[in-house]
Amino acid sequence: MTSVESCQDEQPLEYLAQYGDREFRYHLCYVPEHKKATIRVHVHPNGRVQVDAPKDARLADIKSAVQRRARWILKHLDDIAERHRDVRPRQWVSGESMLYLGRRYVLKVIQAPEQRKSSCKLIGGQLRVQGKELHPEQIQKAVRQWYRDRAVEVFQRRLDLMVESLPWTTTAPAWRLVEMQTQWGSCSPEGTILLNPHLIKAPTRAIDYVLLHELCHLVEHNHSSRFYGLLDRFMPHWRSVKETLDGSSEMIFGQT
Ligand SMILES: [Zn+2]
Known part of the structure; x- marks a missing residue:
């Protein structure tokens, strides 16, 4: 994080950037050419992302400069969110x-x-x-209650879609919501799937990963190489999805 003077533009332009599962907004400020010749990215302590660019910079170049630093930006935003979470418990007021x-x-x-x-x-x-x-x-x-209602609806819909693509299932198995402290989901030996309602805060692809993980347990009850073989086959990119999900778990669980 660098400290920087605030943007002089009255109405800075706001853009949306995507990185993996995530997205963030940034404010683009055009600065006089003589002042700064390069595109610079700052994350303010309040979480505002500001991009300074010379007046004549092409938007495509600005966007790719932001993209190159997206990982760095998100890391800072996560750190800020984390600090805010520590000092400010949820008040349940407008604006949170x-x-x-x-x-x-x-x-x-x-x-x-x-x-x-x-x-x-x-x-x-x-x-x-x-x-x-x-x-x-x-x-x-x-x-x-809203989260739980949404979880019931979304998880069921994703399960219904997923079982169609898996050769060992024809209909969605029995499942229910259970608040868990450290797990997103689990599958009992009898084949009952438990899903954490907090998972509804995660992106759809993360939900799909957890559902697929539990559905694979219907066939392979432990984490054997055959189990991972199934995951690889039906969601080749599951590792990066899992990594992102695990990386955001603190933020998600902190949001009760
Ligand atoms: Zn498992």
Whole structure:
């Protein structure tokens, strides 16, 4: 992280960059040519990513410069998120960030005196909790229930899709949600799959990896080379997906 003067542009341009499973926004500031001749990337302590570029730089060159530093940027953003998590426990107030399918959404709390039953909905970039006299515990409860509902729906849909492509299954096996501290999923010897509802915060491909992992256990009950052979066959890139998922587990579990 480098300290840097803030952008002088009134309305800096905002762009979205992708790296693997993840994405981040950055602000592009054009600076006078005489000042800086190269494209420079800074991550501010508040998590804002700023890219300074000479006025005549081509957008394609700027984008590839950002892409080359994406890993570095994400590392800094993770460090910042981690620090914020340590110093600031969730307050369940508007403005806090909520993860869903690998993306961040902003929590919005709307006090609605006329509404008897509180609701939780994803609208645009916001996770909106609306209800009468909402206190942090009620907001947390509504959000948790929303996550569970979404998990039931999404996991079932992904399972249904996945079993079609696997030769040893025709219908999705029995499964249920269980909050676990250290595991994303498990498969009992009887073939019942348990899935961690927190997994709904991870990107779809990470969910698919966990589902495939557990479905492979229906055939291979331990982590034998035959088991990994199945994973390789049906998700050749599973290792990088697993690595990304494990790397974000602290962030995901910290978001209860
Ligand atoms: Zn396993």
